[in-house]
Every structure is written in structure tokens, then in C-alpha cells.
Amino acid sequence: MQKTPRPQLDRSAWIQAAFDTLADEGVGGIRVEILARRLHVTKGSFYWHFKDRQDLLDGVLETWKVGRIRDIVKQTRPEAGHEEAQLFHVIDVYSASRNNKGILIELAVREWARRDPAAALIVEEADAERLRCARDLFVACGVPLGEASTRSVLLYAYVFGVSMMNCEKFEGDLAATKADINELITRSRHPVKPPPA
Amino acid sequence: MQKTPRPQLDRSAWIQAAFDTLADEGVGGIRVEILARRLHVTKGSFYWHFKDRQDLLDGVLETWKVGRIRDIVKQTRPEAGHEEAQLFHVIDVYSASRNNKGILIELAVREWARRDPAAALIVEEADAERLRCARDLFVACGVPLGEASTRSVLLYAYVFGVSMMNCEKFEGDLAATKADINELITRSRHPVKPPPA
DNA sequence: ATGTTTCCATACGCTACCGTACGGAAAGTG
DNA sequence: CACTTTCCGTACGGTAGCGTATGGAAACAT
Numbered sequence: 001m002q003k004t005p006r007p008q009l010d011r012s013a014w015i016q017a018a019f020d021t022l023a024d025e026g027v028g029g030i031r032v033e034i035l036a037r038r039l040h041v042t043k044g045s046f047y048w049h050f051k052d053r054q055d056l057l058d059g060v061l062e063t064w065k066v067g068r069i070r071d072i073v074k075q076t077r078p079e080a081g082h083e084e085a086q087l088f089h090v091i092d093v094y095s096a097s098r099n100n101k102g103i104l105i106e107l108a109v110r111e112w113a114r115r116d117p118a119a120a121l122i123v124e125e126a127d128a129e130r131l132r133c134a135r136d137l138f139v140a141c142g143v144p145l146g147e148a149s150t151r152s153v154l155l156y157a158y159v160f161g162v163s164m165m166n167c168e169k170f171e172g173d174l175a176a177t178k179a180d181i182n183e184l185i186t187r188s189r190h191p192v193k194p195p196p197a
Numbered sequence: 198m199q200k201t202p203r204p205q206l207d208r209s210a211w212i213q214a215a216f217d218t219l220a221d222e223g224v225g226g227i228r229v230e231i232l233a234r235r236l237h238v239t240k241g242s243f244y245w246h247f248k249d250r251q252d253l254l255d256g257v258l259e260t261w262k263v264g265r266i267r268d269i270v271k272q273t274r275p276e277a278g279h280e281e282a283q284l285f286h287v288i289d290v291y292s293a294s295r296n297n298k299g300i301l302i303e304l305a306v307r308e309w310a311r312r313d314p315a316a317a318l319i320v321e322e323a324d325a326e327r328l329r330c331a332r333d334l335f336v337a338c339g340v341p342l343g344e345a346s347t348r349s350v351l352l353y354a355y356v357f358g359v360s361m362m363n364c365e366k367f368e369g370d371l372a373a374t375k376a377d378i379n380e381l382i383t384r385s386r387h388p389v390k391p392p393p394a
Numbered sequence: 395a396t397g398t399t400t401c402c403a404t405a406c407g408c409t410a411c412c413g414t415a416c417g418g419a420a421a422g423t424g
Numbered sequence: 425c426a427c428t429t430t431c432c433g434t435a436c437g438g439t440a441g442c443g444t445a446t447g448g449a450a451a452c453a454t
Binding site for chain 3: 231
């Protein structure tokens with residue numbers, strides 16, 4: 001936990017508060033005067049630390065970028081002999097509970113990226129890094145390079161997609177289903193090539 | 198195409214316009230006065246046909262629901278001998294181009310559902326229907342019931358997830374990769390059971 | 395102690411929307 | 425032709441949020 005926010009704020013305090021509302025309400029929910037109330041100050045403070053609202057959003061995006069890249073390489077740095085467990089871990093981290101803050105922010109940033117080119121660029125970079133790291137893990141497991149790329153794309157697309165779904169009405173034993181999906185993504189055997197036309 | 202909108206509007210015209218901006222800007226972008234300008238009328242018209250903004254949103258949601266259910270059963274009604282092709286089709290419909298209106302609305306509605314319980318309920322119902330239809334297709338292909346459910350969840354999670362990603366920076370030949378993923382989802386062989394602990 | 399810098403409060407104008415009240419035209423009805 | 429209903433324009437009040445201007449308090453410096 002944080003020591004209760006000091007009577008002296010700085011940029012990072014505002015950015016942190018912005019992340020909270022980003023998770024709950026998306027980019028559109030990040031409003032200067034709302035954050036001010038939440039931080040028990042007024043706009044006067046905000047416009048001291050930031051040029052305008054866009055300046056804050058840029059800070060949020062930049063903070064997200066460096067934090068993501070850092071976490072990605074930390075989670076996916078190959079540890080000899082544990083590569084497969086690491087892949088499982090990547091899947092579980094996001095598909096664990098649908099309401100943890102990490103996945104909420106992830107979805108909010110992607111929604112953001114759909115309408116803001118700057119955000120889109122950063123998400124694209126983060127995704128490229130993620131896919132590269134996952135691919136290396138697959139390769140370390142003995143999967144050929146091309147197939148490793150394919151499975152990495154499937155893995156992350158699944159992870160992000162399942163975080164937007166609510167399957168409980170369809171599948172009772174979701175945990176078992178997810179475990180089976182993990183197996184399909186990481187360990188299934190390629191089918192025979194389809195007959196050429 | 199539509200015959201140029203008559204000088205007489207009705208609910209469906211407003212709802213249709215709302216869908217356009219829903220795709221482009223999300224639920225938050227649906228504003229009464231903006232739609233009015235786009236339809237070359239004023240708010241006076243809107244508040245004749247709708248009680249308030251929420252009334253319009255309810256209409257949009259309801260329209261989406263019936264349209265989705267209709268399309269789902271149409272696309273996935275088993276046609277003997279073509280079940281596998283139908284599964285491929287389901288995947289391709291969404292993962293084809295990232296900027297087609299269908300996928301934009303799909304993502305917007307899901308974003309909507311994350312903050313509005315009514316929307317969440319409808320999305321949940323649509324997903325259950327989708328998963329059920331896909332499962333039946335797998336079953337028709339000879340896949341056991343449980344595995345059919347698993348692959349259905351994987352299929353749709355992948356479809357929605359990949360629509361939020363931009364892999365071009367990572368994978369050059371995206372078409373080939375997607376084709377391989379289709380194979381993995383629909384035809385891969387289950388791995389051997391992992392050794393118990 | 396006095397001046398300077400840092401950080402925040404207050405007050406203001408401005409825009410974008412929402413929803414309402416009311417008036418008027420056009421189309422249907424007798 | 426009256427008369428009503430349908431549909432839309434206009435005008436208004438109200439809220440939320442952005443950004444600016446300005447003053448003041450506290451910390452810091454000399």
C-alpha cells in the first residue's frame with residue numbers, strides 16, 4: 001500500500017488516480033475536476049502540474065508503456081526448464097478473475113487505442129514485444145519458429161478475448177474448460193495438412 | 198443502400214444513426230444533438246420519438262440483440278457436410294478486416310456491457326447462443342461434447358481478441374498465420390495428458 | 395526577516411449536452 | 425373546410441467539465 005497521499009502532490013499522484021478511473025470508466029471517464037475531488041484538491045493543483053488534460057493522458061500512456069514492457073520481459077524471460085509453466089502463467093494472469101485491475105486497464109487502453117493513433121502505436125509496440133517473448137518461450141519448448149509465432153498470436157488473442165466474455169451461462173465448469181484451452185494453445189498437435197483444393 | 202432518409206423520421210432511423218456513431222465512437226459518443234445534426238433535424242424530433250437518451254440506448258441494445266441472434270443462427274445452422282467450413286466462416290467473418298462495421302459494433306457493445314448491467318446481460322445471452330451454435334457445429338464434425346464446448350470458447354475468445362490486436366509489426370504473413378490458427382482451433386489433436394505432478 | 399519559489403484555492407467565462415415548453419406546419423379526418 | 429394528430433423547430437434553463445487568471449499560504453533561500 002501507499003503511505004496516505006501527502007498534502008503535496010506531484011505528477012505521478014495524478015497519473016495514479018487517472019489509472020484508477022481508467023480501469024473503472026475508460027479514458028472518457030478521466031476528468032480533471034473528478035480526479036481533483038478524489039485527491040481532495042482542486043483544479044488549481046492539476047493545472048500546475050499539467051498543461052492540460054491531454055498532457056495527463058500522455059503521461060498515463062507513457063506510464064502504461066514502460067510498466068507494460070517491464071512486466072512483459074519480467075514475466076517471460078525464459079527460465080530454463082520452466083518455459084511451459086511460464087506460458088501457462090501468462091494465460092492465467094489475465095484470465096484469472098475478470099475484475100482485477102490489470103485486465104480492466106488492459107481493455108481500457110485497447111479501447112483507447114481504437115480511437116487515438118498515439119495509443120494505438122504504443123499498444124502495437126507492447127503487443128509486438130509480448131508476442132516476441134511468448135514466441136521465444138515456445139521456441140525454448142522445442143516448437144518450430146513459425147508455429148511458435150502462430151501459437152503466440154493465438155495465445156494473446158485468446159487471453160484478451162476471454163477477458164471480454166462471460167461464459168458462465170454456457171459452461172458450468174469454466175476452470176476445467178480453461179485448463180483444456182491452455183492445453184490446446186500450448187500443446188496440441190498440428191492436424192494433418194488439409195487436402196490441396 | 199437506403200433510399201435517402203425521408204423528411205419523416207421514425208425510431209428506427211434514429212437507432213440506425215446511433216449504430217453508426219456507436220461503431221465510430223462507442224456508447225459515449227451517442228449524443229442526441231449530434232445525431233440530430235447528422236439526420237438534418239433538431240432535438241424536437243428526437244424527443245418526440247424517444248422519452249430520453251436512455252430510451253434510445255435501450256432501443257439500440259434491443260435492436261442489436263435481435264439482429265445478433267438472427268445472424269448467429271443463420272450463420273451457424275448446421276448444413277450437413279459443411280460444418281467445418283461454417284466454423285471457418287465464423288472466424289473469418291470477424292477477423293477479416295479490422296475496420297468493418299460489424300466488428301466495431303461488436304467491440305463497442307462489449308465495452309458498453311462492461312459498465313452497464315443491462316448490456317452485459319444481453320451480451321451474455323448472445324454469447325451463450327453463439328457458443329451453443331458453435332458447439333453443435335463441432336459436434337456435427339464428430340468432436341465429443343466437452344471438447345466441442347472447449348473449442349467453441351477458444352474460437353470466440355480468439356475471434357474477439359484478435360480483433361483488438363494489430364499484429365502486423367510482429368508477423369509479416371498474417372494471412373498464413375491466421376490460417377494456421379484456424380487449423381489449431383478446429384482440427385488440432387489433443388495432447389497427451391500431462392504427467393500427474 | 396524578507397524576498398522568491400512552489401503549490402494550491404477561488405472565481406470566472408466558455409462550450410457541449412440534456413431535457414422541457416411551446417409554437418407551427420403538414421398531413422390525415424370528418 | 426374546419427379540426428385533430430403527427431412531427432418538428434425554436435427557445436430556454438440547467439449541469440458538467442475545460443482552461444485561465446489571480447491571490448494566498450507555506451517552504452525555501454539569502
